Amino acid sequence: MRRYFGRKLLIYGLTFFVAVTINWMIPRFMPGDPVQSMLSRANVAQPAAVEAMRAHYTAMFGLDLPLWQQYLNFWGSLLKGDLGISIWLFPTPVSDVIVRAVPYTLGLLIPSILLSWFAGNRFGAFAARRKWLDNSVLPIGYVLTATPYMWLAILLAWALGIVAGIFPVAGAYGFDLQASWSWTFLGSLAQHWFLPFASLFLVAFGGWAIGMRNMIIYELEADYVNYLRALGAPTRLVRRYAFRNAILPQVTGLALQLGVLVAGALVTEIVFSYPGLGHLILQAIQNQDFFLLQGTFLFIVIGVLIANFIIDVAYVLVDPRTRTGMGGAA
Amino acid sequence: MALNVTDLRVYYRTLRGEVKALDGVTFSVADGEIMGLAGESGSGKSTLAKSLIRLDGRMRHVGGTVELDGKTMPLSDDTGMDRFRFREVSLIPQYSMSALNPTRKIGKMVGELLESRGERPERAELERRLELVGLSKDVLDRYPIELSGGMKQRVVMVVSTLLNPSLLIADEITSALDVSSQKAVATTLLGFRDRGLVTSMMVVTHDISLVYQIADTIMVMYAGRLAEKAPADVLVTAPRHPYTKQLISALPEVGVRYEDRRLTGIPGNPPSLLKPPGGCRFRDRCPLAFEQCAEQPPFAEVAPGHFVACWKAE
Numbered sequence: 125m126r127r128y129f130g131r132k133l134l135i136y137g138l139t140f141f142v143a144v145t146i147n148w149m150i151p152r153f154m155p156g157d158p159v160q161s162m163l164s165r166a167n168v169a170q171p172a173a174v175e176a177m178r179a180h181y182t183a184m185f186g187l188d189l190p191l192w193q194q195y196l197n198f199w200g201s202l203l204k205g206d207l208g209i210s211i212w213l214f215p216t217p218v219s220d221v222i223v224r225a226v227p228y229t230l231g232l233l234i235p236s237i238l239l240s241w242f243a244g245n246r247f248g249a250f251a252a253r254r255k256w257l258d259n260s261v262l263p264i265g266y267v268l269t270a271t272p273y274m275w276l277a278i279l280l281a282w283a284l285g286i287v288a289g290i291f292p293v294a295g296a297y298g299f300d301l302q303a304s305w306s307w308t309f310l311g312s313l314a315q316h317w318f319l320p321f322a323s324l325f326l327v328a329f330g331g332w333a334i335g336m337r338n339m340i341i342y343e344l345e346a347d348y349v350n351y352l353r354a355l356g357a358p359t360r361l362v363r364r365y366a367f368r369n370a371i372l373p374q375v376t377g378l379a380l381q382l383g384v385l386v387a388g389a390l391v392t393e394i395v396f397s398y399p400g401l402g403h404l405i406l407q408a409i410q411n412q413d414f415f416l417l418q419g420t421f422l423f424i425v426i427g428v429l430i431a432n433f434i435i436d437v438a439y440v441l442v443d444p445r446t447r448t449g450m451g452g453a454a
Numbered sequence: 455m456a457l458n459v460t461d462l463r464v465y466y467r468t469l470r471g472e473v474k475a476l477d478g479v480t481f482s483v484a485d486g487e488i489m490g491l492a493g494e495s496g497s498g499k500s501t502l503a504k505s506l507i508r509l510d511g512r513m514r515h516v517g518g519t520v521e522l523d524g525k526t527m528p529l530s531d532d533t534g535m536d537r538f539r540f541r542e543v544s545l546i547p548q549y550s551m552s553a554l555n556p557t558r559k560i561g562k563m564v565g566e567l568l569e570s571r572g573e574r575p576e577r578a579e580l581e582r583r584l585e586l587v588g589l590s591k592d593v594l595d596r597y598p599i600e601l602s603g604g605m606k607q608r609v610v611m612v613v614s615t616l617l618n619p620s621l622l623i624a625d626e627i628t629s630a631l632d633v634s635s636q637k638a639v640a641t642t643l644l645g646f647r648d649r650g651l652v653t654s655m656m657v658v659t660h661d662i663s664l665v666y667q668i669a670d671t672i673m674v675m676y677a678g679r680l681a682e683k684a685p686a687d688v689l690v691t692a693p694r695h696p697y698t699k700q701l702i703s704a705l706p707e708v709g710v711r712y713e714d715r716r717l718t719g720i721p722g723n724p725p726s727l728l729k730p731p732g733g734c735r736f737r738d739r740c741p742l743a744f745e746q747c748a749e750q751p752p753f754a755e756v757a758p759g760h761f762v763a764c765w766k767a768e
Contacts, residue, residue, distance in 0.1 A: 346552070347547070347549040347552040347553050348552065348553055348554055348555045348556070350508075350510075350547070350549075350553075351545075351547055351549075351553035351554075351610070352555075352567065353508060354507050354508045354539060354544075354545045354547065355539055355540040355544065355545070355567065355571075355613075355614070356535070356536040356537075356538075356539030356540045356541075356571060357567055357570050357571070358536075358570050358571075360570070361566060361567070361570040365555050365557075365558070368557055369555070369556065369557055372557075442557075443557060444556075444557060444559075444597040444599070445556060445557075445597070445599050
């Protein structure tokens with residue numbers, strides 16, 4: 125058990141290192157110069173002042189050092205918890221910007237991932253034993269899961285937001301409101317939350333439902349099911365076993381899908397101008413904001429790694445077969 | 455009489471029509487009898503075994519009746535059959551290695567199975583039965599993956615016989631085992647009968663030499679029909695049906711070197727059961743065939759307990 129988790133942690137550590145390094149590299153290899161764009165925003169006319177400002181900013185962001193030095197400094201300050209200062213929202217620290225956006229992203233992601241997984245599995249298992257459902261609703265599942273997130277998001281925004289006018293299509297709450305714990309604000313929050321949530325939920329739901337339906341059909345043909353049936357075990361017991369065994373690949377699937385879901389959420393946020401991490405990434409790219417981009421990516425990498433680790437642990441708990449490989453007498 | 459099968463017909467539904475895998479089979483198995491059921495693949499022996507406990511989705515019960523201890527079994531009624539399954543008729547499947555739910559500890563699975571059938575799981579009895587097949591009670595706290603193939607097979611044998619069924623069907627249970635395990639399994643089956651855990655038994659196999667060691671009687675099937683049924687030693691030493699004769703002579707003998715005399719098989723192939731020919735189905739491969747064989751021979755008793763379906767078997 126110890127060796128298993130030791131090995132896992134090592135792999136996660138390595139993944140983290142590589143991912144963070146790539147995060148550091150990406151903005152620096154993008155075309156454009158962040159200091160230049162800050163200067164043009166400042167609108168200073170005198171060349172001498174511009175030169176002075178350029179030198180000041182370049183030194184402040186540490187962009188005058190050789191690349192390897194920048195890289196080492198980056199790790200140094202990262203380990204101290206310092207993500208640098210945002211260029212776009214200068215002089216707000218990147219960590220503050222991220223902390224403000226994170227609740228929105230998590231508020232979208234966690235319910236849509238968990239609910240779609242739960243509901244999709246239930247529904248798939250249910251559809252697997254009803255022919256009319258299998259024939260009518262499952263094709264819809266295929267269409268849903270093949271739909272790109274942003275396309276469904278645009279479609280939903282158009283149909284329910286613009287045409288039907290039921291839901292707002294942009295922002296996290298009404299533009300005329302201030303963040304507070306009042307009912308009006310919470311209501312507005314929920315209303316704005318619904319469409320991005322629905323678009324994420326529906327796409328993922330279709331995928332899980334199809335996967336589960338196939339797994340259940342496969343499990344119900346398995347030898348242990350035939351044996352139980354030959355011994356007259358009631359359908360209830362057989363289905364319980366089949367569901368329990370069919371869910372295992374779905375747990376793995378969840379681990380594999382997490383990254384995709386996060387990416388989908390980022391794109392969906394952009395469609396709905398939802399002020400989460402996806403929105404931040406777009407702004408960071410448009411404003412050549414190295415530090416914000418690094419910080420956001422870092423946060424996403426950490427999130428996905430933690431979620432994967434939780435699933436790894438959960439898998440060991442639900443599937444006894446993974447435990448036998450861990451050495452020692454099981 | 456424990457088991458009475460009368461003119462049983464079970465067909466498979468396929469896209470090309472009905473495959474008459476079991477076409478009018480009449481026989482009985484006495485209380486305490488271990489009957490070996492032999493035949494080549496496609497002869498209908500597995501179909502017969504399955505029909506008696508659970509028809510699979512493609513099988514259709516076309517006609518005939520099956521009586522077990524005087525009660526008629528509703529073969530085509532899946533829920534009606536549940537009353538008989540496990541308690542009256544039980545199965546050791548061909549796939550014992552994968553017959554246990556991989557994610558449940560064996561003891562827990564057995565408990566859940568018994569409870570779902572309205573039986574009270576008695577741990578002490580279960581442990582005693584495991585001991586009978588040479589397993590320690592520790593296996594109850596293990597997952598199937600932690601047992602060897604032979605152990606899993608023995609667990610399945612114990613589980614299947616837990617409610618003392620009056621008929622136990624063992625379907626090709628030795629085909630995946632090595633010779634020493636085959637012997638152990640055969641002995642275990644005998645033990646079940648001798649201790650009264652199981653009243654009668656039907657051992658389906660294509661290995662006549664193995665079933666000969668434990669069976670009281672052997673029944674041979676050919677192309678969906680019965681060819682011959684006789685006490686085991688009579689069937690092996692003095693078979694009367696030409697098919698059985700050739701089948702027995704195709705078995706290797708101890709002490710004979712097959713360098714000089716090649717072991718012969720039976721030339722030809724069994725007929726398609728999609729549209730089987732009329733009359734005796736072995737006719738085309740039979741050296742004794744004559745005009746009367748165009749008519750189907752009855753499965754007649756030619757000596758006490760010896761049934762043969764052949765016109766020339768007097």
